[in-house]
Amino acid sequence: MRLYEFEGKRLLRKAGIPLPKSHYVTYSEMGAMGADPQLERIFDDLGGESVAVKAQVLAGKRGKAGGIRFADSPEKLQKVVEAMVGSELLGETVTGVLIEQKAEIDQEYYISLTYDTINRQPVLAMSKEGGVDVETLVSESPEKMALRRFGPITGLQPWVARDAAAEAGFSGRELRQMAAITTKLWDVMLMADARLVEINPLVRTKSGKLLALDAAVLLDSDARMRHPELNLPPRQATGRAFTERELVAQAIDQGDYRGVAGKYVELDGDIAMLTSGGGGSITLMDAVHAYGGNPANYTEYGGNPPADKVYRLTKVVATKPDLHGLLIAGGIANNTRVDVTFEGIARALEELRPAYPIVIRRAGPGEEEGLQIMRDLAHRLGLNMEVYGAELPMTESARLIVEKAAVYREKVEG
């Protein structure tokens, strides 16, 4: 789960990392404010000279997209905030801005902590050359980035941070300061179960102070249960707003924890995918692409959901406009009942009676009964449907639906 800058900075502040003074202003506050005297107070509180207004979006590189602007008077601040709040930036609606005391930057540094998935250890990265082009720096001058892996049980010992700072080229008081900030950053990793914390840039101001100017924090979703204190609202991660269909699908899993059937990502193809299992669904998406088809969505149901959940998911998947085919497929299930889930799918198809071709491939507990439900349905309603069990390799079903969809597309589009 990605955090907004203001959320990440709250964690940094709690750990004692120095930050510029700031205020977070939300859309709802703005709506009530109109020409708001509060912004004047904020401007004065931040020193009354110059402030940065930073759009709170999850996407990176917002500065280049116009997401960071400056104001040197309360009137200008009002204008900038009004223009920014509620606007669209990098596919997201800006629902809040962080108004921050403008720092007089002398130098930009870089610190991050994340996990090295090959060595399976946390890793510290530190450089004297921070800023927007840090990725270029790593690929062109990797020696300028000091890296230190360390044991996850012992944690980041202060000497390791000093060692990295020395290699990165820091000395004197700044070396000690960098090491102190780094060990506090490790506290953030532990305090919030983060997978990544990054300060880029960490700046030295003209008056010689070190300040974290930005904060990128990625939390471990699997550890959310042990951090109720963080109290973070849910958010989308797609870089775009959820579609109507996606919202309807998400409601399927709410309040019912038996299996999962509410994961649905709308795409712009014409082959509807009603696929099961994480690995199987991804593999089938790839196969449809490989055979030249274009999926209309991504979904995966699994964990043995009740028939009603799959019924509702089918209604979402199979009713997208301009479909030319539907693939109902999955691997050989270990756990999910084929008869139960197919009963839900059949009920939805009975209501919808689609004219487009349908290919089914599925195996697992209750497969005989489940496949028979589908054969009976096809027969009764005269559907254009082919039903296969384990005898057909799973990814062959992708080839079949791509071929049939092409024929059907030809027919309807003349």
Add this chain to the structure above:
Amino acid sequence: MGILINEQTRILVQGITGREASKVTQEMLDYGSQVVAGVTPGKGGQAVHGVPVYDTLRQAIDAHPEINAVLTYVPPLAVKDAVFEALDFNIPFINIITERVPMLDTAQMHAYAKVRRTRIIGPTSVGVINPGARVKVGPIGGVNVDRVYAPGPVGVMSKSGGMTTETSWIIRQAGYGVSTAMGIGGDFIKGGNFVDLIPLFFNDPQTEAVVIFGEPGGGDEEALAEYVTRYGLQKPIIAFVSGRFVDRMPQGVQFGHAGAVVERGVGSPARKIATLRQAGVLVAEVQHEIGALLKEVLE
């Protein structure tokens, strides 16, 4: 032969009284696995399908000193504690089925397992099966195990649980069986990576070829490629890497498994495939082509 588990494997199930664990215990017993004990703190003295339950691992080992494998089925936030308990009692093999274990916990378990010289498979594993020895640990294969799993010359490692069985089914349809098949889990950090396990398959006399099912995320496939480049491709490896379509998706969308998130350009399926090919691994374009590739290398 086969790897990790064999006729001598004696299994203890942590969290055995849970609904899923109890069901899987029955499936393991039905297949022929020797499940000798279970632990659920506070439920000592009960029995699950005839398997005695203890409050602590110490009590279980005192009564069954032959225990040499632990299947971990406890809730996500209890996994680290359960695994540390098993590590402190020097259990040589731990298989974690639980999903959604925090990354820090897994990193700590891996670090401690290295000290204790224990092998961990998982988290998010679907289990391990050795059909020749007729032993399986975990839910792998479900209720109809014998349809898919027969003894044979192919080793299988898969990041996806469901696709472990589908991959083994493709192998079966091509006319072969498996030496050992396992789900290693799709988490970014896990106990058993491809690269940790491939030497075992290379050294196993039964195994003549290895099939791997990869997924986006992490550096696992790249590390395997580096390993075989350095130490040689001692037996043919056939790979399928899922998730190429993820490259076309809006960034940051989470698919399937926790591990299947492509972040910061690292671990993209296209790069994994290119790296594996360069190392001499045969990569299937579509999953079921594994069958034809296997025939090529085994005939």
